[in-house]
Amino acid sequence: MQHIEQAGIHSGDSACVIPAFSLSESILAEITRAAKDLARELDVKGLMNIQFAVKDEQLYVIEVNPRASRTVPFVSKAIGVPLAKLAAKIMVGHKLADLGFTETIIPPHYSVKEAVFPWNRFPGIDIVLGPEMRSTGEVMGLDADWGMAYAKAQISAFNPLPTSGNVFLSVSDRDKAAAVQIARDLVELGFEIYSTGGTQARLTAEGIPCHRLYKLSEQARPTVIDAMKNGDVHFIINTPSSHESREDEVKIRSGAIAMKISHATNLAAAEASVKAIRSLKNQELTVKSIQEYHGM
Structure with a gap:
């Protein structure tokens, strides 16, 4: 299961995908080898949760927990196998071979888990994600195309x-x-771009057409909030400028929640959103049950 957001965001708050969408074959093989070695060394019988990080094709272990996690039901639905049930049987002495589960299942479709947050219950809160878990639920999107699966999520x-x-x-x-x-x-997908000064200058220098909006602190019009209130903004990509976010950035992000404007607060989510938008524009959104995906 590959996380979309980079390490540093709590795993419970990060979107994730099965199967992995951008890891190399060598890294996937190394993850498999390391997971098996850890399970044998720790003598785990049942479920084990491991968090890996990959940087420059180098694999790191963040943590290993000899227990189930909240992602077990998601993985079970993604691959069509009741993992918790099988793990309980393993813990009381059954063998994987006896249960008919001896090979890794790579589903032919993509499953995307997305976290659900209670932002609308806390007006004015900054919605930037970090190491502290803030989600209160999860949803799931499935499709043969991973961009469409992310869009559904x-x-x-x-x-x-x-x-x-x-x-x-x-x-x-x-x-x-x-x-x-x-x-x-x-822009290629047909959107108009609006930005504040620094970002606009960079995009203009790169030859990308971009309209100027002003920060609240600049005391000029139109501001970002003006455009949002007027219904002129349909998607927001806003990443924090520092660990302690500036006041106007918090107002932009919290305003997105209050005004029900779609948003991304990190570039990994923004990149995934672009892929999803492309899929929505080029394909028809269809719906199938989980049973249909697994031929049940």
Whole structure:
């Protein structure tokens, strides 16, 4: 199961995908080998939860827990196997061979888990994710196309992605280089880009058309909030400029919740959203039951 957001965001708050969508074959093989070695060394019988991190094709272990986790039901639905039931039988002496579960299952479809947050119950709260878990539930999207599966998960998580309109894109200095391709893709998909000064300057320098909006602290009009209130913003990509977010950034992100504007607060989610929007524009959204996906 591959997380979409980078390490540093609590695993319970991060969206994730089965099967992995961007890991190399060598890293997948190394993860499999390391997981088996850890299970043998710890003498685990039943379920075990491992969190790995990958940087520059180097594998790291974040933590290992000899227990089940909240993702077990998601994985079970994704692959069509009742893992908790099988694990309980293993713990009381049954063998995997006796239970008919001896091979890794790689489903032919993508399953995306997305966290659900109680932001609307806390007006004015900053919705940026971090190491502290803040979600209160999970939803799931399935499709043969991973972009469409992500789009379905966003719909279920009350953050439906638009297929046209205007995008407000304003990111921290460390994210500006990576945001250029996201902006270029959005323009290619037919969106108009609106940004504050620093981001607009970078996008303009890269040849990407971009309209200027002002920060609240600049005391000029139109501000980002003006555009949001007027219904001129349909998707927001806003990453924090520092650990302690500026006051106007918090108002933008909390305003997105209050005004029910779709949003992404990190570039990994923004990149996934672009893929999902492309899928929504190029394909028909269809619905099938989990039983149909597993031929039941």
